[in-house]
Amino acid sequence: MHRIDIDYERFSAECALCISRSSYWSLATAAGDHVTVRTVNTVNVGMKIYFSTDTRLTKFAQISANPKVALCRENVQIEGLARDLGHPLTPKNKYFCDLFRRQHPTFFDLYAAVPTQTVVEINPTLITVWHHDEDGAYRKCLLLIAGKAYREDYLSPPA
Numbered sequence: 001m002h003r004i005d006i007d008y009e010r011f012s013a014e015c016a017l018c019i020s021r022s023s024y025w026s027l028a029t030a031a032g033d034h035v036t037v038r039t040v041n042t043v044n045v046g047m048k049i050y051f052s053t054d055t056r057l058t059k060f061a062q063i064s065a066n067p068k069v070a071l072c073r074e075n076v077q078i079e080g081l082a083r084d085l086g087h088p089l090t091p092k093n094k095y096f097c098d099l100f101r102r103q104h105p106t107f108f109d110l111y112a113a114v115p116t117q118t119v120v121e122i123n124p125t126l127i128t129v130w131h132h133d134e135d136g137a138y139r140k141c142l143l144l145i146a147g148k149a150y151r152e153d154y155l156s157p158p159a
Contacts, residue, residue, distance in 0.1 A: 002153045006140060011149040012047075015127045015142050018076055019044050023103050025071040025078075027051070029062035036062065041107050042071075043099035047144065049080070049122040050096050052088050052107075056116055060084075069122060075131070080124040088112045093119050 028037040036058055040051040049071065053060050063069065063082045071078040088097055089112060096119050101108040111117055127142040137155040 003150050006149045006151050008142070008147055008149040011140055011142050012144075015129070016044075016047055018129070019047065019049060019078075022073050025049070025073050027059065028070040028072075029059050029066070029082075030068075031062040031065035034062070041100075041104045043096065043103050045095065045099070047124050049078070049124070050085075050099075050119055051122075052096075052100065052111060052117055052119055054111075054114065054116050055118050060118065060120075063120060071122065075129060077126075077128045077130075078122075078124050079126040080122040082120050082122050085119040085121050087115075088117055088119050 023042050024039055025042050026037050027040045028035065030036070038059065040053070040059075042049050042051045044050065064084070067082045069080055069082045071080070085093055085096070087093070088100070097108070097112065100112070123144075124142075125144055127144070128139050129141075130139045131137070136153060138151055138153045140149065140151050142149045
């Protein structure tokens, strides 16, 4: 596969816009040889992605054991590191509550005050976006820790 560097800042802005356009992502977590996936309701601040969960659930146990997680939606894949920020209603999580209440009012009303709820923050490390168009099939990758971006061709367009 042929790889070329692309503009990091430009692709980073595209990725941030993509993240902000959806508030429902499939979240994969794993601990040991047990892998699970489920849909989570998310909010974001820039590239950081947040959701609320119950500390009694499998996803929280898996994140506690292994903070490496993955999110996907349509043609976008995100790998990142998750961390527990504590109960949604604590003062330090006010920004989360404001965003979550606005984007997911029903879920906020149902779960925010539950004593075992917690906010999880995901810091993306790799974002991959697949494209299939007149240029062929290719993916664009954003490596956030390295501050690099590239395009990698998968299939050339038909001649």
